[in-house]
Amino acid sequence: MKNKPSTTNFSIAEDVYPNDPNKLQKYKEQIISQGFDDTETWHLDKTLALFLLPRLKRYIKVNNGFPSGETEASYNEKLIFIVKSFEEYYKDDTDKQSLEIEKERLINAKKAVNILSELWFDLWW
Numbered sequence: 001m002k003n004k005p006s007t008t009n010f011s012i013a014e015d016v017y018p019n020d021p022n023k024l025q026k027y028k029e030q031i032i033s034q035g036f037d038d039t040e041t042w043h044l045d046k047t048l049a050l051f052l053l054p055r056l057k058r059y060i061k062v063n064n065g066f067p068s069g070e071t072e073a074s075y076n077e078k079l080i081f082i083v084k085s086f087e088e089y090y091k092d093d094t095d096k097q098s099l100e101i102e103k104e105r106l107i108n109a110k111k112a113v114n115i116l117s118e119l120w121f122d123l124w125w
Contacts (some may be wrong), residue, residue: 010047012039049086052116056083059123067122078115085112 013027016039027037040047056079066075089109097105 009036010040010050011037012042013037046090049090053083053086059125063125065125067119075119078119081108082112082116085109 009031011027011031013024017023017027027039030037060076060079060083066072070078085105085108089105
């Protein structure tokens with residue numbers, strides 16, 4: 001696994017095919033030609049969440065307003081919940097978690113997606 005995840009390249013080809021130079025070359029060519037490879041579409045929800053996480057964290061720091069009907073505190077609380085839920089659900093957890101914890105993480109991730117959809121058009125400053 002890579003030491004530090006990229007914020008622009010979410011390919012998992014090297015993790016999945018470390019000993020298959022032909023497939024690795026195929027995916028490298030896809031990155032050159034289209035900017036991403038097919039492995040980024042295998043788990044598209046995770047790819048999108050990993051793309052959003054560093055940007056949402058930065059947005060929370062630099063944003064200078066909040067939508068109508070929200071307070072700064074309520075808006076930030078929702079954004080922080082989205083970040084926390086995505087981090088917990090999508091983290092590479094090598095330790096086995098109980099089924100209850102996994103269910104709770106999934107419920108929170110689904111809530112985060114719903115909140116994100118409500119805030120989607122207000123994510124600008």
